[in-house]
Amino acid sequence: MDIEAEVGQAGPKPRPKSPNIQIYRPQLTSVLSIGNRITGVALSLAAVALVVWLSSAAAGPQAYAACRGALGSLPGQIVLFAFTFAFYFHLCGGVRHLVWDTVHGFELRAIYLSGWAVVALSAVLTAATWIVSFQLGGRG
């Protein structure tokens, strides 16, 4: 609604907008929601990595070894760990969303309980996956 720009007059000074994200308190609701979005975007990068990895396997043993080398390096392992957590967080958060889509679990108590469950379960599943992987002898 910028009347000044349209009509071209210097009318009363434009109204300021009250602050939003600059002052609004982070709560479990908004934090988990943006977490689901951030992990989702991270997983889209993981999807690209998946295609690169599959292509390297199709290309032959040398390409595959190079890909595995990159994944097995320290930065590669850190990235894989981050992708693992992002995956479980987005999966658990996604299940929470699917339950909401059936119009269940909307009472505040259920929202908060399920929210903390997503955080806890993601951490536990990430740790479990990596522990099992190391037991079986090396990741990537």
Added chain:
Amino acid sequence: MIVEHSDEPPRRTLLKRFPAPANFKVAPASRIAKGRTWPAPAGATRVKAFEVYRYDPETAGNPRVDRFEVDLDDCGPMVLDALFWIKNKVDPTLAFRRSCREGVCGSCSMNLDGVNWLACTRFIADMDDPATVYPLANLPIIKDLVPDTTHLSAQYEMIEPWLHSTTPEPQTERLQSPKARAQLDGYYECILCFSCTSGCPSHWWNGDRFLGPAVLLQAWRWLADSRDEAKEARLDTLEDPFRLYRCHTILNCTRTCPKGLNPGKAIAEIKKMMIERGG
């Protein structure tokens, strides 16, 4: 850790605000400048500081935050009482909306300690020290704590919040069973304070087109009404990637509703009805 009712005040959280720069994406005219401090009267023993957003449309200058030291022994228990104390005893130019002072009219909705609520139903004792009082988030400000809700009211008008029927009016009342009437419980009680809409990040980024939780809750109120005969038109109006589907179930709305209503659930019901009619 577990919140059971929306009237639980915000607990001490890890972060008071998102880790975005203080003036992130803020237009120059909206940047908040330093304000002045109004000390407590001499002899006051129980004092609490209130940091209050101020804006004067009549003088040049940006909004600012003034610090008022309020004598709690001289003022009632609710934040609205503190605002009245400031206006009566310290700065009569402080502007804020108010009416019923009992949480039923929706006039005094504002942002208290980072969350939207009604000033008249928030105890001063539950506020931080210093307490922060800002207007409802993401709205053009007319003066001080008075936001311009014209656009929100226009979005409400757009969903035609009245009974539509083509069937001729009955001679007596329009019949509705108690079970059908119960479908409106939790939705008709909305006082249109817009705390929810103002706290919705999706409405912050796309409020020009996204209707927001308050309007969508009312849209559901009319969709759920057995006497209404315009479900098709209502659903057609809503079925839009922006009007309805900018809702990503963030649920700040349900957390912040001063009447304990559930806009998130109402929107989920609308989406469910969309799927039902689609196939």
Added chain:
Amino acid sequence: MSRGPMRSPLAEAMGLGSSKSGRAEWWAERVTAIALAPLTLWFVASIVATSRADYTSFVAWLATPLASGLMILLLVALFWHTALGLQVVIEDYVHSGFKFVALIAVRLGCFALAAVGVLATLRIAFGR
């Protein structure tokens, strides 16, 4: 978006009217999510199980009808879900003309990546 000065608030709110679409994308995102839950868990379990395997045994495993079939289903569901999710993110945050460039790039990019992934899987399945 201003179509004239002093437009009424109601006209501003109405904008260009409802597009009467959006339900299908919302539903597709949910259906692909439901498909992805078991498929991704299978994938993670398989990765962990084959993490010690050498190239030949890994390729032999992936070439089996079950593994290659599930991998193809995973790629399709994954990139469909990714395209829908990124589309929503772009629509939320990008409001300039660049929005359409980004939307097209995401859609075409996801399609291309899915195609490359499926082709790689088929090459392995049918013996490179």
